[in-house]
Amino acid sequence: MEVVTKPKDFIINMALESGGKVISNFLLHGLRIKNSSDKKLILKDIKFELYTSNTLVKEIVYQGESLSNIIKKFAENGAWLGKGFGAKLFLGEEGFWNPECYTDSVEMRPNQETGIFNEYFVVIYDKVIDKLVIKVNYLQCEEEHVHELKIPLIQYKNKNQYILPLKGSISTCGNYNSLPDHRQHYSMEFAFDMAQYNVDQKLCYKENMCDEDYIVYGKDVLAIADGEVVDCYYSFDMTTSWNWDERKPYIDKYGLAAQCGNYIVLKHENEEYSFYGHLLTNSLTIKNGDKVKQGQVIGKVGNTGLSNCPHLHFQLMDGPDFLTARGLPCSFLNITDVAGNRLNFIQEENIIVHAE
Incomplete structure (x- = not known):
């Protein structure tokens, strides 16, 4: 199993304090899930876990019909994300996904892949969300596996001082x-x-x-x-x-x-x-x-x-x-x-x- 995100190193969280709470606001541009093994597998669920200081705040889970629907829609509508001007414009690169390898169901043969494009997160909590954990649960050879990926969330601070470009x-x-x-x-x-x-x-x-x-x-x-x-x-x-x-x-x-x-x-x-x-x-x-x-x-x-x-x-x-x-x-x-x-x-x- 291969799980890759765009961006892959960190995600910028535009957190805003309001009414004694913190509104965390961030975006995952792309999630690619690929069967990199030589055996078929069945996706069970895709889970997004949101943390602050290692405390779990919220879970978002795609499973069952919702998982089947996003995989099918991605296969039907996501071919343009593979290459060309549009892929660069929306993902910053060509080849993040390979449309020739898309699966249209939760069953993934070797080298097949699927994905989620532009997943938005807005969370209101006492503290800022500082970590996203992605867990992909799948069944292979009658055994259940979980592939986990952790991505830090940062609040970006400019390195220079700027003025507005219009007066x-x-x-x-x-x-x-x-x-x-x-x-x-x-x-x-x-x-x-x-x-x-x-x-x-x-x-x-x-x-x-x-x-x-x-x-x-x-x-x-x-x-x-x-x-x-x-x-x-x-x-x-x-x-x-x-x-x-x-x-x-x-x-x-x-x-x-x-x-x-x-x-x-x-x-x-x-x-x-x-x-x-x-x-x-x-x-x-x-x-x-x-x-x-x-x-x-x-x-x-x-x-x-x-x-x-x-x-x-x-x-x-x-x-x-x-x-x-x-x-x-x-x-x-x-x-x-x-x-x-x-x-x-x-x-x-x-x-x-x-x-x-």
Whole structure:
């Protein structure tokens, strides 16, 4: 039996204290279960155990009909997770799963595999959840076995000090609390989008708005910290379709720009990288290899790539490659909420923050 997770080393827990309790919030992007033996086996259950200081807090178990259903649905719908742009976008790599070896039942022949894709956990408890234990129970040669895997949960702390990449009152959306949004993608787990409302607190305030009608369009985008430009694209001049078949030819021709539009990747100290997407065509003020200072204008907000209106897509990563790097939470020095209270992380979906 082979059990592998994505990520495999640790999982980031975005724990938040509220009302005397701690809300633990974390995501397992992928779980692969493979029969690596030369004999068939039968899966009995998949169990997730959540711990704090070695105290079991909660169990989540897939067994019986629920287990059969997730295995069958994974076999029917998970072929695209094996290779290609989609596999990289959602898992950070190709080949984590091999669709040719999927089983559609709890009976697994040698080399067959199954999996769980994007398992979300939200737990309210007195203390933060600090460990996930995965137990796979199976029957083989009339003997019951349990394969156990332990994964630590950490609360990530940024290694550098950052400022928000836009100034003024900024509306944010698509953060990690919006489960089906950016978070399901590997590098975008903690990404979010930024726009601005007009004086009536509306993003869209009339019919048939053009790009120039949006308040945020053309606004300066700032470097969140000192760094170096390690990747950028400046000349993509269109928005692409949300239909994959229509977008794929542009992906094949332009690569990442067809997804993110014009973009910039900055390398900061301690191997943290910031990403800025959907920028205005030919607005970049930098090029690869340039050194930048915190607060320096590096481009302008646009509406290029896979975008439904002018906005800035932002994320922090542990590497320079948008498709293979791991997403990281990003705290900011200079943001407050609408009441003037100091914020570090943007932890709520659809809130307005102010940045000086």
